[in-house]
Amino acid sequence: MTTLVSAPSLPQRLRGWLPAYGVYVAIVVLVLFNIAFTDNFLQWQNLRIQLVQVTPVVIVALGMALVIGTEGIDLSVGSVMALGAALIPLYLGYGMVPAILLALLGGLVIGLVNGGLVAFVGLQPIVATLAMLVAGRGIALVLSSGRYKDIRNADFLAIGTDAFLGVPYTVWVAAVLAVVVGFVVRRTVFGRRLLAIGDNRPAAELAGVPVRRVLVTVYVVAAVLAAVAGVIQVSRIGSADASRIGLLIELSAITAVVVGGTPLTGGKIRVLGTVAGAFLMQLLTATMIANNLKDSTAQMVQAVIILVAVYAARERRTR
Amino acid sequence: MTLVADSATDRAETASQRTERIVELVQRQGALAVLAIVVVVGAVAFDSFRTYDNVGTVLISAAPPALIALGMTFVIVSGGIDLSVGSLYVLGGVLAAWASQYGVVAAFALPLAACGLFGLVQGLVIAYARLAPFIVTLAGLLGARGLMLALSGEGRETYLVQADPFKHFGTGELLGIGYPVYLVAGLFALGMLLLYRTRLGQSVYAIGGSEDAARLMGVRIRATQIRVYVLSGVLAGLAGAINAARLGSGVTVLGTGMELDAIAAVVIGGTLLTGGAGTLGGTIAGVLLLQVIQNLINQVGTVTSAWQTVISGSFIALVVVAQTYLTRLRRVASG
Amino acid sequence: EDEPGGSPTADTSAAAQTTKSADAGGSTCTLQQFGGQKVDLKTATVGFSQSEKEANPFRIAETQSIKDEAAKLGIPASNLKLTNADSKFDKQITDVSTLLDQGVQLLIVAPLNSDGWDSVFQKAAQKKVPIVTIDRKINAKHCTDYLTFIGSDFYEQGKRAADKMAKALNNAGTVAILLGAPGNNVTTLRTNGFKDQIAKVAPNIKIEFEQTGQFSREEGQKVAEQLLQSKPNINGIYAENDEMALGAITALKGASKKAGDVKIVTIDGTKGAVQGIVDGWIFSVIESNPRFGPLAFGAAQKFFNGEAIPENIIISDREYDASNAQSDLGLAY
Amino acid sequence: MSEPLLEVVGVSKQFPGVRALDDVSFTLRPGEVHALVGENGAGKSTLIKVITGVYRPDGGEVRFLGRPAAFAGPLDAQHAGISTIYQEVNLVPLMSVARNLFLGREPRNRLGLVDVGRMHREAAEILAGYGITSDVRRPLGLMALGAQQMVALARAVMVDARVVVMDEPTSSLEPREVETLFGVIRRLHEGGVGIVYVSHRLDELYRICDSVTVLRDGRLVHSGALAGLDRVALVSHMLGRPVAEVRREGFTSFAGSHDTATDRPPVLRAEGLSSRYRLAGVSFAVRPGEVVGLGGLLGAGRSETIKAVAGALPLDSGTVEIDGKPLRRPTPVHALRAGIAVQPEDRKAEGLALGLSVRENIALAVLPRLSAAGLVSEKKIDRIVETFMTRLRIKAAGPHQRVGDLSGGNQQKVLLARLLATGPKVLLLDEPTRGIDVGAKAEVQALIDELAAEGLGVVLVSSDAEELIEGSDRVVVLRDGAVVGELRGDQVTTEQLMNTIAVAAS
Ligand SMILES: Nc1ncnc2c1ncn2[C@@H]1O[C@H](COP(=O)(O)OP(=O)(O)OP(=O)(O)O)[C@@H](O)[C@H]1O
């Protein structure tokens, strides 16, 4: 081990630093902008709103980050949210806990199908989950016989409205899940294996990694997390609308993951970056709504910000 | 120096080669085979399915998605993906309808130029900034839709097609088949020449198959990537234009989810999403397959909207699983 | 007018649509003018093209009403062909084309968009199939392209909502609009009607905020939350459908507002919204009645009997407020 | 002397944490075959990439035909007249052989369209000259690595190049193919083409090269004619150790025969391994402490046999037993658990997770052992990684360096470290010394001996006949996926091996 090692220069260090922290810089910039131009921005209540609104995206994005870490992608998360949502009113009669458990079970089943198609049948993840994106929402609609149901169970609605230590329950859930996922990625055998599969699946296979089991688990976790997000969403809105819940959330989640510095090519996951990525996009939307920007402008601005953020977060290879 | 294969190997080779050829044929034409089955079943089950009119309807409805899938095939074979096509499709339609007041040439030229330019920008970003196509074109999806909304007063303004020849192109028929179908067929033929018989086509396969190898073999990666996204943009714009001609106006509430349909069609057609392999024949079959399934659901006429989605999704999964199974057979057969 | 203790189904006769103006100054159309064949509805095949998934109360009631009326007329279920465009306009055009290919003799369409029907009309004209468009008007030539439009006047709905808002705020205050999906004709008309009327009757009401809630409860809630945070001085919210209003109510609750603090006016007349009036959260609901079955088939029957059918059949929409919400709750859908 | 074709003047190239080239100069004249040698990671491949414009040098200059040349990329270099065969086969596996051969210069008809018929015809003709007779319309990826390398060679030579650069062209070639290659080199040499030749096989250098440049740790340590330089001196330059020391240690490190008691029960027994089109009932056994070589030509099914034993190839029939116990299910997971460690042929595609660190790669297969209740113990990992990095002398900036940034030889060592970390009973090694420098090669060979001596059963596949013969106690000869002979004891010689293959073939 006698390689010549020279200290990296400043621009080099900056380059190494930007991918890791670019998204936080962007958040700071946006916050400063808002402090200057948005009414009533610096308020505890505002932070609370942003946190509550970003919660479902964060939870879905956590699962998405795991899937992307295996060089996969999960387009079906929105439909899984809808499915979880559709199951709640069906079983709320048996009590809150059974209903939530069944919603998660619904997610688990879809996750098993996704994972099975990817790991055992060998479908490309984007196709397998595309089929589930279409079929999953259909199933959710069939289950809810096509119409949404208003929820009256006070215990259940409390999940979406009440708080602990001033922080809403739902935000606690997201925070705990983020910590758990971060821990899993960093400290567990499962996390290491997942990354190895994302980097080089055949190699992982020959190294004795139970590739199929890990992949199925990853898709199941992603789907169950999506179902959690669905449950939270229902408790927040107070109704389970299978045709609307989670619509296009897969794109928000993927954006959050990528903006947060996780490459789509797998083998690497930034959990905190993902949370920050989701928060950045949420703050962006909030800024544009609060300043009453037109929809057209808002979408174009969003497009540019995504590009800039991802550009900053990309990994540079020397040439 | 003469330790070369003997006749025994030769025989083994030919046997395996024959199997391989057959399997490869089925695999390459897998979507076509499924299409044939579905069409036959449909024709037996529904009188109204096998009418000439219905064939015309299926074909004309398939025309715009087919154009988008044509561009998408190039993109996917090159190892990329283009999520912006749905938005470019709407944008193209709005621009075509607006420009039709200046004549039929403008009605085609403006959307093609604008959407091509949009594709160019995406291609440049992908090629030079080396960002993942998925994310670049996802931003493109938002950007193009925002642009379309801005141009149409937040979608409130629907421009009506002014030029009669343009409108006539969209709605006119020859032998009961709409004009756009002939245009699309011609473009597919050109696309095949471009993909199979030109150096650009070879480069597309090469960079999709292995970008590193292609670079070392002297393929101009960036130029190829840029062209592919321009092509995809132009075709999406054209699809929008012919649709505007058919609808007689620049409808602004179109195109959501269109990119996913196009990807599904291309993949059903046997193109590898990882790039490097795929055929346009398969793409046509994929597009038609999706249309025919919708058509059959309508022939039944009593399927609820919820079940319609379940059926469509399961069908995609089924066909792709079948594709994968066939591919695997092929791999086993050829070692 | 209402039957107390009416049947629980939404389609009580009291809830049915009533015609407000059978002819808003337009032309009329007869079978002779149109050039079609007389058809006996009992044995005819009828096509109905629905634009969106039957997942919200409006669409559910609409499709159900068509089915119920067809059954009532004795049309066999297999002769009523239903399609659903799943909010994709391209698909709706294809759906309608397919229905025409299948040889339907009457076509009822709930269009997703007002423009873009040229190719369909061309085909329908060739086959001489009369088209009844419901709930959304199509921009086209009456009696050549389509037979009649049956539906609400969305612009008028916006105006009526503005009147209610003016009343709720005593002609002064700041108002936010939760817009429907962008690019949708309904959004445009309900917005224009509201703004024009506010400018006329209550110039002291300022419209400070307009953002789309995509006609959905979830989005409506999200936008309302942001709104209440950045503009806490808002006195009134005009929601362009009930779903967004219900979302806004949840947002208001979350922002610790009390019922009535912010006046909400909305359009549609779903059960949830009318219940919202009863609970004090909503000031008024302008109805948009989805039960098109009887009027649509009625118009068709008259048409085939040789009677003249007006270009527009505008229905008279109810409105709900504190005075009638409790009693008329059964009429909501 | 004639004008130099190519001059490299004081070139430096820095990678994050590594100075890959430090003020390196070198000159190539027409008709010269110039060897470029050095240990793994010495900077050979980097220098080639600088010459062909893949990398931009941080300092110094490349001159071509007397003028400064800064190529924008390989295409640019190719147009100028520098053709390259890169170290790792760099062709597109999914495209057909013919299309790979002609990519970028396809024959075109009058309409400007690719003339497919002519392309296939010409491709078949050209490749026949390289001993390749398979269908040129088949995807390249279906061919064996050696055949692919020949296609790359044909491709590089097809253009009228002034300079041909070959980075380890023989690492995946059979003896027969090596001869073909040398024939091509001789032809080029006579035509006045300059050739840069990188290889770790020293005997090859002495057969075909005129001059040599030696790199060590990115610096130029020797440059001159090869004729006057004996092997020991060359190796001492490469390793930076005194000649005497090198001479004393020698550079073939196999100890010869091992102490294998024939009465001990086999640790590995493979019975009737069959898989359609690939294997037709391969059986063999390996005793503890024994190195069994698998011999045969390219495509004989050696890699397949290895994969089958490791559970990575679906079998139609056949069983694998470890210590007399059959594998319950033939999957890599179960094979590994039973004590089978496999080193695949293609380390880039199947061996390493190139994006992950040295540390992650070494620990990957043994994670369950380095963890409790699913949580990994960083301390245990550090310990095992350090042990093996030292034992195999892995040269890296540190355990956290990306494996993809290591030189080929060091990558191979990381892979071996991973195998050894699992504490296997049986080692399956497919081309373990491919692309490894003399020093490392000796180390790996010594390691194999050492492991066998510790009682491991080893299965060795090598295209290097010398290595196979010297390293193995017994050689099982395969052909067309079946065993056609076995060499034991005195029979284990190169001649016998060739004979067995030839007899089976006739
Ligand atoms: N892209 C890169 N990024 C960082 N370091 C690199 C990169 N490419 C090469 N290196 C480093 O530069 C050094 C020289 O590598 P190079 O590949 O030129 O060695 P080599 O002489 O070709 O070795 P081998 O015989 O094993 O192929 C090595 O230490 C390697 O780790």
Ligand SMILES: Nc1ncnc2c1ncn2[C@@H]1O[C@H](COP(=O)(O)OP(=O)(O)OP(=O)(O)O)[C@@H](O)[C@H]1O
């Ligand atoms: N010269 C050749 N030309 C074309 N195809 C070949 C050639 N040599 C081998 N093949 C094909 O490659 C396939 C697999 O070869 P592979 O390299 O796996 O064999 P192997 O015995 O493991 O050789 P090695 O151990 O050298 O890798 C064979 O089935 C054969 O069809």
Ligand SMILES: [Mg+2]
């Ligand atoms: Mg090298």
Ligand SMILES: [Mg+2]
């Ligand atoms: Mg091999």
